[in-house]
Amino acid sequence: MTRQPALVLLPQPAWPLDDGGRVGLWQITWSMARFYDTTILMMLPPGREAGPTPPELLALGARVVAVPHVPPRGILAVWKGLAGPWPYTLARYRSAAFSAAVARAVAEVRPRVAMVNHLHLATYADNLGTTPFVLRQHNVESVWLERYSGTLRGPARWYARGQAARMRTAEARLCERADLVLAIHPEEAAAIRALAPRARVEIVPVGVDFARFQDPRPGLPPVVLLTGSFRWPPNAEGARRFLLQGWPRVLDRVPDARLRLVGKGLEGTLVAQARRSGAEPVGYVDDIAPEFAAATAVVVPLWTGAGMRVKIVEAMAARVPVVATPVAAEGLGIERGVHFECADDAEELGCRVADLLCDPERARALAGAAHAYGVGRYSLERVAGLTAQLCESVVGARRGPGGEETGD
Numbered sequence: 001m002t003r004q005p006a007l008v009l010l011p012q013p014a015w016p017l018d019d020g021g022r023v024g025l026w027q028i029t030w031s032m033a034r035f036y037d038t039t040i041l042m043m044l045p046p047g048r049e050a051g052p053t054p055p056e057l058l059a060l061g062a063r064v065v066a067v068p069h070v071p072p073r074g075i076l077a078v079w080k081g082l083a084g085p086w087p088y089t090l091a092r093y094r095s096a097a098f099s100a101a102v103a104r105a106v107a108e109v110r111p112r113v114a115m116v117n118h119l120h121l122a123t124y125a126d127n128l129g130t131t132p133f134v135l136r137q138h139n140v141e142s143v144w145l146e147r148y149s150g151t152l153r154g155p156a157r158w159y160a161r162g163q164a165a166r167m168r169t170a171e172a173r174l175c176e177r178a179d180l181v182l183a184i185h186p187e188e189a190a191a192i193r194a195l196a197p198r199a200r201v202e203i204v205p206v207g208v209d210f211a212r213f214q215d216p217r218p219g220l221p222p223v224v225l226l227t228g229s230f231r232w233p234p235n236a237e238g239a240r241r242f243l244l245q246g247w248p249r250v251l252d253r254v255p256d257a258r259l260r261l262v263g264k265g266l267e268g269t270l271v272a273q274a275r276r277s278g279a280e281p282v283g284y285v286d287d288i289a290p291e292f293a294a295a296t297a298v299v300v301p302l303w304t305g306a307g308m309r310v311k312i313v314e315a316m317a318a319r320v321p322v323v324a325t326p327v328a329a330e331g332l333g334i335e336r337g338v339h340f341e342c343a344d345d346a347e348e349l350g351c352r353v354a355d356l357l358c359d360p361e362r363a364r365a366l367a368g369a370a371h372a373y374g375v376g377r378y379s380l381e382r383v384a385g386l387t388a389q390l391c392e393s394v395v396g397a398r399r400g401p402g403g404e405e406t407g408d
Contacts, residue, residue, distance in 0.1 A: 185331025
């Protein structure tokens with residue numbers, strides 16, 4: 001059976017799978033390629049090469065078109081966020097070259113449906129013409145900006161709060177323009193419905209390839225894993241707080257424990273702080289799976305954010321117990337004391353980590369319950385099937401009683 005054409009828009013490459021953002025993009029991209037004859041149009045950040053298309057996508061017949069994009073910087077970017085048609089984080093993704101590439105792809109491919117990733121690329125809706133499009137909200141941008149503004153001081157806080165207000169307006173308009181919005185968890189679906197009451201909103205959670213992860217093999221001394229992209233300020237700030245306040249609590253009870261900070265963007269003062277605290281600033285690794293396999297526990301110290309923490313789903317897949325803040329576990333549906341241990345502050349996080357290191361039976365029980373829960377909810381195959389089903393519902397809604405396209 002001939003597969004119908006589809007278009008996927010990405011704000012950055014979805015590979016390699018070296019942070020949660022890319023895992024989320026990969027999930028939706030692979031899902032579309034699994035069921036459609038897919039053309040992928042992606043922005044290529046400065047200094048990056050497109051690289052070869054992953055074999056998993058080539059096997060599905062997907063084609064990749066990379067469009068170089070250099071976002072505005074400095075005062076120009078700040079000014080555009082204030083006076084331009086879009087708030088700062090959306091304005092940074094505006095590009096005449098990408099506009100032309102989207103219009104060209106629509107004319108050549110004639111997609112049955114377009115999957116637009118992140119609100120950043122929803123501003124290209126005009127270039128999609130009459131193509132039905134699904135907006136994948138990997139997080140609610142206005143919620144994230146409002147929370148982030150509360151961590152700032154002085155003029156930066158004033159600017160961020162103003163941008164959050166502008167984002168609420170833009171987000172409501174763009175969500176209502178989409179044929180369907182895919183939220184990542186129930187809480188964010190509710191937030192989008194409140195923000196954009198005329199939008200159709202469905203939930204598609206993050207999907208992870210559980211087979212990618214190895215059997216756990218923790219050893220001695222015990223290893224605590226703190227992973228993520230440290231270029232994202234909330235991850236870096238969370239790591240600093242845990243190093244300062246939480247890690248000493250672990251060492252008080254388990255002096256030989258090791259803490260490994262793994263992820264890209266680990267630089268400068270954070271590296272120095274990690275070393276002073278007796279932790280190991282590993283930085284970027286090509287494959288995170290062996291890090292999970294060797295870990296005795298995973299800690300997720302996060303106090304600001306939105307969306308869903310892919311690293312927790314990966315820990316479920318790897319059968320490693322998790323200690324996290326409420327914000328980190330938000331939207332996953334996991335129950336504290338059953339699937340993970342939870343704490344509000346850094347010191348208590350450290351105490352809960354030490355508890356698990358001292359009680360291997362308890363750690364295995366948490367990890368086992370989380371793995372069983374995650375397989376049924378967050379497996380890549382399940383999420384791919386749900387994505388395709390919802391895309392087809394969009395196409396059907398655009399057709400009249402006789403099967404003809406109704407248009408806009």
